[in-house]
Amino acid sequence: MGIVGSQLKPFNATAFHQGKFVEGITEETVKGKWGVFFFYPADFTFVCPTELEDLADIYGELQGLGVEVYSVSTDTHFSHKAWHDTSPAISKINYFMLGDQNHVLSNNFGVLREGVGLADRATFVTDPDGTIQLVEITPEGVGRNAAELLRKIKAAKYWREHPGQVCPAKWEEGAETLAPSIDLVGKI
Template sequence: MSVLNTTLKPFNATAYKDGKFVDLSDADVKGKWAVFFFYPADFTFVCPTELEDLADIYPTLQKMGVEVYSVSTDTHFCHKAWHDTSPAIGKINYYMVGDQNHALSNNFEVLREGVGLADRGTFVLDPQGEIQLLEITPEGVGRNAAELLRKIKALQYWVSHPGEVCPAKWEEGAETLAPSLDLVGKI
């Protein structure tokens, strides 16, 4: 069952951010755009490349009103240790959420049963807490932060411009489409 267009479920978790442990809940997330970026585990191989890539675009996301929550089933203590020892992870300024009780991984339906690890899942939520975009990739395939940024720009444009849609490969400033009977079969 897809979680697309569903609302963020209640949760409580502890995250590592800016040198501190921070308590988080669903109430802290609502009211702004959010990215939940699930990955299998700290101290692994593909995960730090993705998280560093995301760290590089985090300032741009913040300017767009988007907060980032990276999530694995490791603890917040593990996140701190990884942040303190890895040059790639040391770049991270967004939330690194511990999900050792699997509440978030289960809520977003990315927990691998019998393994206790989350799949590589990316979820973009609007300010009402509704999941507007999701992507799940296999463990051996890393995600691209630039493509995520493009998709978030398209989502924000689409939401703020009723009656317009963003075609494939749409980039900020490019033409959009206005679906109508006249357009049917002409694209």
Template sequence: MGIIGSTIQPFKATAFQKGKDFFEVSDEDLKGKWAVFFFYPADFTFVCPTELEDLGEKYHMLQQMGVDVYAVSTDTHFSHKAWHDTSEKIGKLEFAFLGDQNHILANNFGVLREGAGLADRATFVVDPDGVIQIMEITCEGVGRNANELTRKIKAAQYVRENPGQVCPAAWEEGSETLAPSLDLVGKL
């Protein structure tokens, strides 16, 4: 999947967000910002609310890091609102939920399940230039970890802000980084 390093495709979607009316979101709204697209199969399901609640616990930290968060499923914005209004876990979430009933986003990101009309459990991190820097896709029964997502975003932001530096495995903010060079070849 040659999606890493590619630019997100144009889109428009209607969003639901706690405390707001429905509103439109497009690729134009992302310019100059970091964004997470957090695809999940469907509203009113089982693993999805646990993942979304976990992500919600990191939402304010992500906002402080300059990251917008968009939960995306092929449900409508009306379904997102109904789920928000009836689920204790979902009702406390503050990030935007995008309706993708026309499958534009799921197709653009390559995560639409053929013949099912549902998105895979997938996460994409887009940089301020609209370039996809991180992706993660898991099988139906495996939930994601917002701590790991946050760590990866911090690493991507560090690399962007520090050209010539890379973050090694399990890098945490404040840890040593590497400067790739011939001097390191064969010594790691």
């Protein structure tokens, strides 16, 4: 079975979140709302802070949609705090920064680089049932776009809330959707 449609596997992590350490973040505590697991290779690096800042800039809009964000690297929650305290870009973050020094999350999602101990640059979006609905993995030198992630989340939420409707390429909120049927075959 592919990863899309699979369930979150058990984990237990500690996060740095809004100036505090938060223990007991598990697969059960993230259920009930949409979740973004935003893996990146390491704290104190180069592309990573640009992506995390970009995500921080849309965090309020994501929360308004009922989405929580969990950035994840194989660093500790202590490292996340130190980075947050010293980097102007990272200081903007108000979402959870999970430590994955034991590699449970990176292994659960299949993004741990063998022999390196770092996670790939990967994004997973889970629905309120803990089912993985979206996946994006890029090479280390290619940063992600938070605006495109937001668009995809809106499409996934729409699809879940409107059975029988699907969102075509470049779909934006409020645009027309499709109702798959035999009448559409070969006519799009």
